[in-house]
Amino acid sequence: MNWLARRALQAAGTALIALTLLFFLVRSLPGDPLAILSEDRPLTSEQVRDLQRRYQLDQPLGSQFVAFVGGALQGDFGTSIQYGRPVRQLVLERLPRTLLLGAAVLLINFTLGLWLGVQQALHRGRPIDRVLTTLSLAGYATPSFWLGLMLVLLFAVRLHWLPAAGSLDPGLESAGVASVFGDRLRHLVLPALTLAAVSIASSMRYQRAAMLDALRQPYVIAARARGLTDRRVVWGHAWRSALPSVLTLFGLWLPILVVGAVFVEQVFAWQGLGSLTAGAAAARDYPLLMGTAVLATAAVVTGSFLSDVLHALLDPRARAE
Amino acid sequence: MTAPAVALVQAVWKRPGGRVGTIALVLLALLALGGPLLLPSPTAQGDLLHEALLPPGVGHLLGTDQLSRDVLSRIVSGLRLSLVIGLASALLAVVLGAAVGLVAGTRAGLVDAVLMRTVDALLAIPRLFVLLLVLAVWDRVPLPALVLLLALTGWYGTSRLVRAETVRLRGEDFVRAAEALGAGRMRIALRHLLPNVAAPILVAGTLGVGDVILLEAGLTYLGLGIRPPTPSLGGMVLDSRSVFVTAPWTSIFPGLVIVLTVLSVNLVGDALREALDPRST
Numbered sequence: 305m306n307w308l309a310r311r312a313l314q315a316a317g318t319a320l321i322a323l324t325l326l327f328f329l330v331r332s333l334p335g336d337p338l339a340i341l342s343e344d345r346p347l348t349s350e351q352v353r354d355l356q357r358r359y360q361l362d363q364p365l366g367s368q369f370v371a372f373v374g375g376a377l378q379g380d381f382g383t384s385i386q387y388g389r390p391v392r393q394l395v396l397e398r399l400p401r402t403l404l405l406g407a408a409v410l411l412i413n414f415t416l417g418l419w420l421g422v423q424q425a426l427h428r429g430r431p432i433d434r435v436l437t438t439l440s441l442a443g444y445a446t447p448s449f450w451l452g453l454m455l456v457l458l459f460a461v462r463l464h465w466l467p468a469a470g471s472l473d474p475g476l477e478s479a480g481v482a483s484v485f486g487d488r489l490r491h492l493v494l495p496a497l498t499l500a501a502v503s504i505a506s507s508m509r510y511q512r513a514a515m516l517d518a519l520r521q522p523y524v525i526a527a528r529a530r531g532l533t534d535r536r537v538v539w540g541h542a543w544r545s546a547l548p549s550v551l552t553l554f555g556l557w558l559p560i561l562v563v564g565a566v567f568v569e570q571v572f573a574w575q576g577l578g579s580l581t582a583g584a585a586a587a588r589d590y591p592l593l594m595g596t597a598v599l600a601t602a603a604v605v606t607g608s609f610l611s612d613v614l615h616a617l618l619d620p621r622a623r624a625e
Numbered sequence: 626m627t628a629p630a631v632a633l634v635q636a637v638w639k640r641p642g643g644r645v646g647t648i649a650l651v652l653l654a655l656l657a658l659g660g661p662l663l664l665p666s667p668t669a670q671g672d673l674l675h676e677a678l679l680p681p682g683v684g685h686l687l688g689t690d691q692l693s694r695d696v697l698s699r700i701v702s703g704l705r706l707s708l709v710i711g712l713a714s715a716l717l718a719v720v721l722g723a724a725v726g727l728v729a730g731t732r733a734g735l736v737d738a739v740l741m742r743t744v745d746a747l748l749a750i751p752r753l754f755v756l757l758l759v760l761a762v763w764d765r766v767p768l769p770a771l772v773l774l775l776a777l778t779g780w781y782g783t784s785r786l787v788r789a790e791t792v793r794l795r796g797e798d799f800v801r802a803a804e805a806l807g808a809g810r811m812r813i814a815l816r817h818l819l820p821n822v823a824a825p826i827l828v829a830g831t832l833g834v835g836d837v838i839l840l841e842a843g844l845t846y847l848g849l850g851i852r853p854p855t856p857s858l859g860g861m862v863l864d865s866r867s868v869f870v871t872a873p874w875t876s877i878f879p880g881l882v883i884v885l886t887v888l889s890v891n892l893v894g895d896a897l898r899e900a901l902d903p904r905s906t
Contacts, residue, residue, distance in 0.1 A: 317742070318742075318745050318746050318749050319746075319749065321742060321743065321745070321746035322746040322747070322749045322750050324746075325743075325746055325747065325750065326750060326755075326758070329755065329758065329759070330758055330759075330762060333759060333762045333763050434641070437642075438642070441888060441891055441892065441895070442884060442888050444891065445835060445839070445883075445884050445886075445887035445888035445891055446880075446883075446884050446887075447839055447842050447843060447846070447859070447862070447880060447883050447884075448843075449843060449846045449859075449862065450862050450876070450879075450880030450883065450884075451880075453862065453866070453869060453876055453880075454876075454877070454880065457869065457870070457873055457876075461870050559751050562751055563751050563752075563753045563754075566753060566757075566843075566847075567843055567846070567847075570847070581754070581757065582847055584757075584761070585757040585760070585761050585847055585848075585849055586847060586848050586849075588761045588762070588764070589761070590758065590761050590762055593754075593757055593758050593761055594758065596754065597750065597751075597754035597755070597757070597758055600750070600751045600754050601749050601750045601751070601754070604748075604749045604750070604751060605749050608749075
């Protein structure tokens with residue numbers, strides 16, 4: 305598994321360079337990361353020195369950098385200015401909600417999105433293909449924060465079908481497992497739909513292209529000639545050969561989701577990493593922001609590594625590259 | 626215009642998506658430029674007691690907001706700002722990306738390796754997080770700096786595309802012939818390679834406009850981009866949050882204009898891509 309080791313090393317290198325860039329980016333900005341603390345009341349020089357020591361801003365840049373990388377590798381990003389608690393603790397608390405939302409969106413994109421992409425490829429150039437392309441492009445052009453508000457307006461305010469915000473009805477905290485599960489599901493619908501609507505275009509487009517490519521292959525034509533049913537040709541042959549390249553979508557899809565969640569979670573008061581990030585940005589809580597930025601970067605690097613590995617497992621030709 | 630440019634415009638026009646997108650963009654640009662001549666000032670307030678949150682009607686086509694300002698006027702100003710930021714940032718990003726790509730592609734070896742490894746790492750950091758970090762530390766960022774920031778975080782993909790095309794073309798006969806005739810590295814890059822990588826640059830630049838408009842609206846919605854009282858589309862959606870249940874027009878229309886603008890730009894971008902690379906459809 306020489307290839308795997310090389311690819312893993314490359315991912316680690318990319319992550320390390322990205323960490324370095326993030327660190328020097330923040331340090332090179334014309335602004336004081338601690339300015340927010342002295343906004344309401346001026347700090348004494350003693351307090352400033354104490355804070356600088358706490359956030360290690362009094363150390364030389366080199367040792368600050370070493371401390372930052374060392375901390376990041378252990379998941380330690382210091383203390384949140386806004387909450388006064390370790391960033392790591394806050395992130396771990398919020399992670400499950402974001403994973404739940406992410407899993408729901410992944411499920412929609414990788415079932416409905418891929419199925420729609422296949423349908424588009426099968427009806428290439430016909431009205432249904434055009435309509436689906438335009439709809440998915442419209443979704444891609446829609447700001448998620450606005451779409452979320454519009455869905456709230458329609459389904460929560462006007463129709464009273466679904467809750468507008470949060471992830472569980474406060475009255476249900478001590479209710480039975482079934483009703484809690486049902487209520488969580490109801491809270492999940494609107495955020496998941498919003499995020500899926502703005503991100504489904506990439507899975508549809510990718511699947512459409514991969515499927516068109518597969519349908520042109522000689523063995524698909526041969527399968528057709530042997531008299532196999534359309535369904536078997538499409539799902540048994542063409543789709544299977546299109547799958548490896550569709551799996552690389554995983555790497556593309558992850559950043560969209562991580563970023564999209566910032567707005568969607570904020571709109572729906574969904575207590576995940578996205579709303580944590582949005583709140584940190586609004587409060588200028590830069591240690592917390594740095595923590596979520598590093599986590600998002602790690603997610604992107606891991607996502608693209610995993611999709612490459614999956615691709616290589618399914619398609620040996622990819623390992624030769 | 627030169628012949629290839631005319632052919633390209635015709636090819637975009639021939640596609641339904643390209644045509645719809647072009648017409649919509651022209652109309653939106655006319656609205657953004659001509660609207661202020663016909664509409665009340667976007668910051669003018671009326672009688673707060675009687676003219677706040679008026680529904681769409683004769684005096685105010687799209688109603689008024691909670692400060693009794695005309696929603697349509699504010700949308701037009703916000704649209705103009707979005708278009709300016711989108712075009713300026715995407716143009717800068719594309720120039721930067723093309724420059725880095727050309728340098729990496731023509732200078733093989735260490736320079737290429739360092740540049741492309743850096744681009745790999747930059748691509749791994751989600752753009753929004755970089756912008757959030759910068760804007761959280763840099764309070765009240767001026768507009769030109771915001772444009773620059775959006776450009777500085779938007780060139781990575783273009784540089785990769787341009788590098789790949791450059792590497793492919795480096796071995797072609799016309800480049801070797803130019804080298805043999807004694808053309809310098811700079812001349813080869815600008816006279817021979819750049820025109821041949823113009824197609825992917827054009828597509829990336831067009832699609833970049835839409836990305837920037839969405840990003841700016843999002844940042845402003847989070848309270849970090851354009852600050853009040855300057856009207857912006859994202860800012861209008863943010864301001865409407867406290868009143869959008871009873872006065873939905875304050876939030877519906879600015880968002881719709883963002884969707885229309887970005888969709889039109891992307892339709893044109895898609896038509897361009899199809900025209901330049903028919904295999905992609």
